[in-house]
Amino acid sequence: MSEVVSRIDKAVDMMAGVVAVLGDDAWERPTPCRDWDVRTELNHVVGGARIFAAELTGTEAGAAHEADWLGEDPHGAFALAARLDRAAWARPDALDGTVRLGFGTVPAPMAALVHLLELVTHGADLALAVGRPELIDEQACADLLADLDGMDFERFRGPGLFGPAIPAPGDAPAHRRLLAFLGRDLPAG
Incomplete structure (x- = not known):
C-alpha cells in the first residue's frame, strides 16, 4: 500500500503543475465537474487536502470542507495544503488505523485511494477547464481507472458523488476514459 502514497505524491505534483498556470482569467471558467467553476473545484481540493492532513x-x-480555503491567495493556499498533505501521507503510520471522511470512517488504505x-x-478537470490537457498525467489516470474498474464502485455513484458511467472510446486518452467512468460528460475532442 505504500505505493498509493507515492502515487498521491505524483498526483500532488500534477495538481501543482495545473495550479501554476491558473491566472486571474481562470477562476470563473466552468469545469467538467458539474456546477463547479475553477475556483470552486480548487477550493474543494485544498479543503480536502487540509482535512486529510488533519x-x-x-x-x-480549522474549517469545514467547503469553507473558503483559498482566500485572497489561491496559489499560496494550494502550496500550503500540498505541503501539509505530503507530510501527513509521508508519516510512517499514515496507512494504519482509520480516517473519518464525509461519507463515513474508512480504513486508512481506502482513504488513501479516495484521496x-x-x-x-x-x-484533470482543472487542466481541461483551462485548456491545458498536456498537464494531465495520463499514466496516473490509467492506473486509477484500473483500480476503480477492479472494485465495487457503484456505491459511490449518486447525487453529490459520481454519476453513471458514460461510454468512452477505448482509444481515448486515459483522462477521458477516467472522467467518463466517473460520469463526466466531456465534449468530443
Missing part, C-alpha cells in the same frame, strides 16, 4: 495527524483542520481519486480527477 485526520492523519490528529489535528484540527488519490480526488487529486487525479480534479487535477
Whole structure:
C-alpha cells in the first residue's frame, strides 16, 4: 500500500503543475465537474487536502470542507495544503488505523485511494477547464481507472458523488476514459 502514497505524491505534483498556470482569467471558467467553476473545484481540493492532513495527524483542520480555503491567495493556499498533505501521507503510520471522511470512517488504505481519486480527477478537470490537457498525467489516470474498474464502485455513484458511467472510446486518452467512468460528460475532442 505504500505505493498509493507515492502515487498521491505524483498526483500532488500534477495538481501543482495545473495550479501554476491558473491566472486571474481562470477562476470563473466552468469545469467538467458539474456546477463547479475553477475556483470552486480548487477550493474543494485544498479543503480536502487540509482535512486529510488533519485526520492523519490528529489535528484540527480549522474549517469545514467547503469553507473558503483559498482566500485572497489561491496559489499560496494550494502550496500550503500540498505541503501539509505530503507530510501527513509521508508519516510512517499514515496507512494504519482509520480516517473519518464525509461519507463515513474508512480504513486508512481506502482513504488513501479516495484521496488519490480526488487529486487525479480534479487535477484533470482543472487542466481541461483551462485548456491545458498536456498537464494531465495520463499514466496516473490509467492506473486509477484500473483500480476503480477492479472494485465495487457503484456505491459511490449518486447525487453529490459520481454519476453513471458514460461510454468512452477505448482509444481515448486515459483522462477521458477516467472522467467518463466517473460520469463526466466531456465534449468530443
